Amino acid sequence: MKNLILTTAALALTAGAAMAETVRLGTEGAYPPYNFLNDAGEVDGFERELGDELCKRAELECTWVTNDWDSIIPNLTSGNYDAIIAGMSITEAREELVDFTQGYTQPSPSAYAGLTEGLDVKNAVIAAQASTIQSAHVAETGATLVEFPTPDETVAAVQSGEVDAVLSDKDFLVPIVAETDLMFLEEVRLGGGIGMAFRESDDELRGKFDAAIASMKEDGSLNAMLDKWEIEGKF
Amino acid sequence: MLEGLQWLSCYLTTGKHMGFYVSFGTVLLLLAITAPVALGFGFGAAMLSRARIAPISWIGKGYIAAVRGVPDIAFFLFFVIALDQGIEWLLHQARCPEWTDPIRQGNDFVVCDIAKMPLGTSPQWIHETYGFALAVLTFAIVFGAFAGNVLYGAMNSVPRGQIETAEAYGMTHRQAFWRILVPQMWVYALPGLSNLWMVLIKATPLLFLLGVEDIVYWARELGGSKMARFTDYPHGDWRMWYFLVLLVFYLAFTRVSEIVLARITTKLSHGQATVGGEAQRKAA
Numbered sequence: 152m153k154n155l156i157l158t159t160a161a162l163a164l165t166a167g168a169a170m171a172e173t174v175r176l177g178t179e180g181a182y183p184p185y186n187f188l189n190d191a192g193e194v195d196g197f198e199r200e201l202g203d204e205l206c207k208r209a210e211l212e213c214t215w216v217t218n219d220w221d222s223i224i225p226n227l228t229s230g231n232y233d234a235i236i237a238g239m240s241i242t243e244a245r246e247e248l249v250d251f252t253q254g255y256t257q258p259s260p261s262a263y264a265g266l267t268e269g270l271d272v273k274n275a276v277i278a279a280q281a282s283t284i285q286s287a288h289v290a291e292t293g294a295t296l297v298e299f300p301t302p303d304e305t306v307a308a309v310q311s312g313e314v315d316a317v318l319s320d321k322d323f324l325v326p327i328v329a330e331t332d333l334m335f336l337e338e339v340r341l342g343g344g345i346g347m348a349f350r351e352s353d354d355e356l357r358g359k360f361d362a363a364i365a366s367m368k369e370d371g372s373l374n375a376m377l378d379k380w381e382i383e384g385k386f
Numbered sequence: 387m388l389e390g391l392q393w394l395s396c397y398l399t400t401g402k403h404m405g406f407y408v409s410f411g412t413v414l415l416l417l418a419i420t421a422p423v424a425l426g427f428g429f430g431a432a433m434l435s436r437a438r439i440a441p442i443s444w445i446g447k448g449y450i451a452a453v454r455g456v457p458d459i460a461f462f463l464f465f466v467i468a469l470d471q472g473i474e475w476l477l478h479q480a481r482c483p484e485w486t487d488p489i490r491q492g493n494d495f496v497v498c499d500i501a502k503m504p505l506g507t508s509p510q511w512i513h514e515t516y517g518f519a520l521a522v523l524t525f526a527i528v529f530g531a532f533a534g535n536v537l538y539g540a541m542n543s544v545p546r547g548q549i550e551t552a553e554a555y556g557m558t559h560r561q562a563f564w565r566i567l568v569p570q571m572w573v574y575a576l577p578g579l580s581n582l583w584m585v586l587i588k589a590t591p592l593l594f595l596l597g598v599e600d601i602v603y604w605a606r607e608l609g610g611s612k613m614a615r616f617t618d619y620p621h622g623d624w625r626m627w628y629f630l631v632l633l634v635f636y637l638a639f640t641r642v643s644e645i646v647l648a649r650i651t652t653k654l655s656h657g658q659a660t661v662g663g664e665a666q667r668k669a670a
Contacts, residue, residue, distance in 0.1 A: 188607060219594070306611065
């Protein structure tokens with residue numbers, strides 16, 4: 152009964168709203184500089200700025216939603232939001248579940264960071280966020296992989312000595328290495344750049360964002376934005 | 387740069403921290419709504435289980451057995467998605483009969499725009515309210531099954547002589563149930579129900595599985611180390627302190643619950659043919 156009342160209330164309230172197309176953008180909100188929650192509790196970062204600009208160019212109204220990294224793809228396919236813009240690298244395994252736009256970053260280097268120099272990263276205990284290209288890479292190298300649900304916990308695990316090093320996007324680690332005892336050990340290039348992900352049945356919407364990304368590459372505004380957030384690689 | 391207390395008072399009043407404080411309210415509201423709804427579900431299930439017509443009692447017993455047998459976390463992951471898609475499927479059938487595309491396209495679940503629950507155009511708070519309502523319903527179904535089992539046992543614990551006396555006075559089956567059995571069964575149900583209440587308090591972090599930002603989510607988000615480039619309040623790994631706050635909150639809340647439940651037990655034992663009731667009679 153309670154549900155019924157809420158549903159009716161929700162319908163009554165939304166019936167009058169203009170039918171302008173609203174696109175819900177899903178992100179993680181825990182991966183600076185790509186996306187994070189600022190002090191006011193709002194989604195902020197490179198992808199916030201990028202997403203807002205893309206929506207403006209595609210003449211869409213966009214709202215931001217945060218979702219746990221682990222369930223970010225299932226919640227897209229079941230329709231809770233319309234696109235993922237969450238520092239997600241384009242990989243073949245993910246292509247089977249969702250469709251990506253063209254990359255809006257170059258294939259960016261991933262980096263190992265630890266507390267001691269000269270660590271053999273193929274023979275050590277390495278932390279990575281679960282279901283990422285980095286965790287897949289660690290598993291391939293034969294090192295011992297310890298997975299964590301959030302990026303922040305992978306760094307905390309190094310600092311507490313639980314693991315020897317962390318493998319993550321270099322852009323995520325740069326400010327951490329600058330401000331803490333962690334140091335860079337080694338770099339690897341993984342994935343095919345970061346793109347927005349859409350439902351496979353949603354080609355029309357994906358086309359709009361793809362065109363908007365292309366236009367930002369052309370007029371150089373994407374490069375300016377990458378510079379501003381200190382993300383490596385230019386178009 | 388701000389120093390000491392001034393820094394702390396600014397830090398603790400950021401928009402993010404407001405979200406953290408609000409989430410305490412969310413958890414309390416969830417408990418306040420879920421507990422009576424779950425009790426209602428349980429009462430219904432217990433009544434059905436006691437029905438003299440076999441197929442009806444199977445419904446009650448089947449519900450209790452099925453839900454009690456499924457691990458909570460599987461229930462919270464599977465059932466909510468199924469419920470959400472079920473609602474959207476029904477709306478889709480009602481509102482878009484001319485739609486010809488399949489609803490399942492590979493991995494995608496696609497319904498027409500006006501069958502979305504909530505609508506894609508709805509403001510964020512409606513999405514959150516809807517998620518919260520789904521959470522309440524799911525919690526109520528899970529805890530209702532356990533409460534049903536407790537109440538069923540409690541109803542059977544009321545001495546048979548009480549019902550026989552009621553019938554001897556000429557009460558109908560229904561009158562004997564509502565006037566004699568129900569008022570007396572609570573004292574037998576209370577230990578089991580108070581256990582459930584304690585478990586329910588501690589089960590609230592499952593909210594995050596349902597997309598509701600609860601206190602554990604915020605504690606993790608706020609406690610994680612913050613870099614000076616992305617915040618005015620950089621700090622190291624402070625998760626321990628935030629989780630300590632949660633510990634105090636949960637301990638205080640369960641302690642208050644214990645006190646209240648002890649009082650209710652005393653009140654319900656009054657005049658009952660139980661050990662507790664007998665002790666009260668002798669003390670008086």
